[in-house]
Amino acid sequence: MESIEKKLREEAKLLLAEKRVDVIVGFEKGTLPLVATPCFIENPDDAEKLVWNACCTQNLAKFVHDVLSQHRASQVRVKPEDRKKKVVGVVGRGCATRSIVLHLQEKQYDRDDVVIIGVPCTGYIDYKKLSGKLGGEEVLDGAAEGDQIKVKTASGEKAIALKDVLAASCLTCRFNNPVISDMMIGDPAPPMDPDHEYDDVNAVEAMSVEERWAFFEKEMDKCIRCYACRQTCPSCYCKTCFVEQSQPRWVGVGEDETDTQVFQIMRMYHMVGRCVDCGSCSSVCPMGVDLRKFLKKLDKDVFELFGNRPGSSLDDQPPLSAYTENDKENFIFNP
Amino acid sequence: MSENKASEGWEPRIVAIVCNWCTYAGADLAGISRIQYPPNVRIIRVPCTGRINPFYVVKALQEGVDGVLVSGCHPGECHYITGNLHARRKFAMLKSFLTYIGMEADRTMFTWVSASEGERFAQVIKGVTEAVRALGPATKMVKKI
Numbered sequence: 001m002e003s004i005e006k007k008l009r010e011e012a013k014l015l016l017a018e019k020r021v022d023v024i025v026g027f028e029k030g031t032l033p034l035v036a037t038p039c040f041i042e043n044p045d046d047a048e049k050l051v052w053n054a055c056c057t058q059n060l061a062k063f064v065h066d067v068l069s070q071h072r073a074s075q076v077r078v079k080p081e082d083r084k085k086k087v088v089g090v091v092g093r094g095c096a097t098r099s100i101v102l103h104l105q106e107k108q109y110d111r112d113d114v115v116i117i118g119v120p121c122t123g124y125i126d127y128k129k130l131s132g133k134l135g136g137e138e139v140l141d142g143a144a145e146g147d148q149i150k151v152k153t154a155s156g157e158k159a160i161a162l163k164d165v166l167a168a169s170c171l172t173c174r175f176n177n178p179v180i181s182d183m184m185i186g187d188p189a190p191p192m193d194p195d196h197e198y199d200d201v202n203a204v205e206a207m208s209v210e211e212r213w214a215f216f217e218k219e220m221d222k223c224i225r226c227y228a229c230r231q232t233c234p235s236c237y238c239k240t241c242f243v244e245q246s247q248p249r250w251v252g253v254g255e256d257e258t259d260t261q262v263f264q265i266m267r268m269y270h271m272v273g274r275c276v277d278c279g280s281c282s283s284v285c286p287m288g289v290d291l292r293k294f295l296k297k298l299d300k301d302v303f304e305l306f307g308n309r310p311g312s313s314l315d316d317q318p319p320l321s322a323y324t325e326n327d328k329e330n331f332i333f334n335p
Numbered sequence: 336m337s338e339n340k341a342s343e344g345w346e347p348r349i350v351a352i353v354c355n356w357c358t359y360a361g362a363d364l365a366g367i368s369r370i371q372y373p374p375n376v377r378i379i380r381v382p383c384t385g386r387i388n389p390f391y392v393v394k395a396l397q398e399g400v401d402g403v404l405v406s407g408c409h410p411g412e413c414h415y416i417t418g419n420l421h422a423r424r425k426f427a428m429l430k431s432f433l434t435y436i437g438m439e440a441d442r443t444m445f446t447w448v449s450a451s452e453g454e455r456f457a458q459v460i461k462g463v464t465e466a467v468r469a470l471g472p473a474t475k476m477v478k479k480i
């Protein structure tokens with residue numbers, strides 16, 4: 001980890017100094033202990049701030065899209081010959097690079113608008129699990145060191161194994177190394193446990209229809225519709241999201257539970273073939289809604305029906321903008 | 336609650352979203368051929384199944400319909416060539432997802448009826464109405480106004 005961080009800083013500094021990128025999106029130390037926060041680095045000397053450890057939770061592709069789309073909007077009123085190009089460098093692990101592939105497939109920006117500094121990933125911390133391990137005690141100080149997390153709380157110091165607090169998405173991640181990159185830092189990370197990626201989904205499928213509805217209702221009942229999940233999701237980049245649209249008003253703004261359910265169904269449905277299981281939405285949710293149990297079902301179906309793993313390859317076609325003549329039809333009603 | 340409604344002579348309310356070129360014409364044919372089918376469906380005509388936003392289905396369920404039927408041209412016969420092939424993928428995913436979260440599978444139905452299949456249209460409506468009747472009134476995700 002140490003050496004990855006060191007190389008990452010060197011590489012980032014060089015990219016900025018040589019003006020091959022205008023900004024680097026990475027992680028820096030957060031203001032709270034044991035937290036890393038996304039950062040934007042424009043000055044080569046600031047490259048020292050970059051960190052890479054198990055506290056880096058968010059999918060950075062979101063910010064690549066943000067920066068590039070804002071830049072494009074800022075150039076609209078500039079004369080074509082005076083328009084400037086902006087190149088974004090990004091610290092990209094498996095899931096972030098998959099999101100970038102999706103952005104490229106969806107023609108959000110060009111490949112040469114982004115420079116991907118590929119990093120291997122051994123997973124990040126699920127802070128809800130960590131808090132469980134600490135009995136809800138506040139973290140006073142801490143450091144993520146390799147496969148150990150050192151935490152200091154009011155009741156003393158503890159060492160926790162990273163594997164005990166890894167996010168669900170990471171435990172069964174199939175793509176923990178970048179799928180595309182312009183340079184690679186460190187050796188590829190050892191594989192996680194993708195054979196069990198659908199265990200949670202299979203468990204839900206095994207329930208009765210009433211149990212499943214009760215589960216969905218219970219999870220969605222927690223949701224306060226803060227829209228943090230949408231804000232953090234790299235695939236949620238519409239300028240006007242359906243939840244804010246007023247013509248037509250798809251979802252009511254009150255606290256009616258069915259509006260929340262409809263919001264969730266539709267946000268998740270928009271992830272068909274577009275969710276990379278980065279877990280960012282689950283990790284930012286303040287209410288602990290188990291979004292992954294539902295999103296992963298879409299992932300499973302997309303793979304079973306169309307053989308597609310979202311964002312895994314630039315050559316793929318997004319499953320909902322493609323078809324074959326013999327797509328499965330067993331859901332069609334025939335009297 | 337479902338028993339109450341049923342004993343009050345509850346009748347299923349079904350929304351059928353159908354494409355202009357095939358199923359709507361099929362419904363027309365059923366009409367002019369005087370083929371009887373249950374009066375429980377309200378038909379919404381759209382240009383093509385490819386034009387149907389899956390949101391329509393979810394919204395209809397929220398507004399309290401007991402069943403939704405989507406029907407268009409048979410694969411290979413779409414007026415816009417591939418609209419229904421795209422729709423087939425969208426609706427395969429939608430139906431599977433709605434079932435996964437605990438909606439009854441028979442509340443959302445998808446099928447193909449061509450312009451010459453007046454008889455099939457009547458059969459489909461009968462079949463869907465019976466399936467929805469067996470489920471009883473919709474209770475899940477219904478907005479109370």
Ligand code: SF4
Nearest residue numbers: 223224226227229285
């Ligand atoms: S982040 Fe959680 S609480 Fe907020 S809208 Fe999303 S699911 Fe609901």
Ligand code: SF4
Nearest residue numbers: 233275276278279281
């Ligand atoms: S829906 Fe959640 S897990 Fe999927 S890509 Fe968006 S943030 Fe990541």
Ligand code: FES
Nearest residue numbers: 354383407413414
């Ligand atoms: S026109 Fe009938 S499905 Fe496309």
